């Protein structure tokens with residue numbers, strides 16, 4: 001029997017406390033998607049015909065919850081760019097009085113709440129009142145995915161740094177420094193490393209937290225962004241790089257072994273990569289350029305492997321993975337961006353749309 005050439009795009013709606021999932025299924029023909037299908041999904045038939053199956057899913061919800069929906073040891077690569085600290089709301093509702101609520105419960109501001117308490121009290125990842133809270137939450141969420149990574153799997157985490165300011169400006173969508181959208185002003189509590197003009201070194205602090213949880217840091221790739229917008233400051237250089245950490249799990253004994261194909265990385269295999277930032281697309285101001293993610297996907301996951309982006313936004317990493325013949329899973333808290341991600345994968349069509357929604 002010849003199976004149809006098809007890929008499945010499954011989209012699920014999830015809200016904390018609203019189990020069970022509501023599934024919507026999408027079927028997209030393999031030819032219309034225009035990407036190589038995963039090798040182990042290819043069936044050869046006696047008459048010489050070949051058929052393929054690959055899965056692509058975008059689920060709406062909190063990555064913290066959705067981490068539990070992924071089967072153990074099934075993911076080859078987790079690649080993502082989580083929300084950075086204190087920059088954008090992504091149009092989400094946030095409880096701006098959450099620090100007062102925490103203190104009211106008798107706790108100190110320097111003793112961060114768990115992510116579960118934080119989001120149950122209206123907190124959004126990235127809008128924590130203190131960077132220490134943000135680091136705790138980000139690490140807590142990402143470490144939950146250790147279970148779903150295969151022993152040969154990898155994580156690539158893109159994270160940028162931030163200067164502390166007593167009065168931070170937070171934009172609903174836009175890029176910092178461009179003044180292209182309205183902004184909120186928030187007064188941040190000072191103390192310790194939270195000092196005016198201080199570069200917070202959040203990427204390094206994040207990586208150290210992960211090391212403390214038994215992750216091995218294989219690379220701290222510097223993404224050099226020569227086209228960042230100008231800044232008004234006259235007493236420092238422009239911040240024009242972000243970090244992209246390659247992390248693998250520490251085995252219970254011996255040295256870490258994981259899938260890696262060095263022939264797929266940029267010429268020279270340097271840990272500094274130049275790639276211009278994009279102006280933002282589909283109403284999202286922090287989209288990944290495909291050129292920075294494609295070599296990470298091709299080198300750190302096998303053809304046909306499963307690539308997961310738990311903060312997928314408009315799905316740029318998923319699209320790059322699908323084009324490279326990987327299967328994809330995306331999680332995104334905003335319906336709006338999740339819908340863009342679904343459409344972006346479905347729109348890898350060569351001609352007329354053959355996307356069926358059942």
Ligand SMILES: C[S@@+](CC[C@H](N)C(=O)[O-])C[C@H]1O[C@@H](n2cnc3c(N)ncnc32)[C@H](O)[C@@H]1O
Nearest residue numbers: 062063083286287288311312313314316332333
């Ligand atoms: C830096 S952006 C990712 C952009 C993405 N790489 C792209 O190319 O479009 C981070 C995304 O995480 C989403 N997000 C924030 N908190 C989340 C959570 N707890 N679970 C899942 N997604 C979340 C935001 O809505 C935002 O789209």
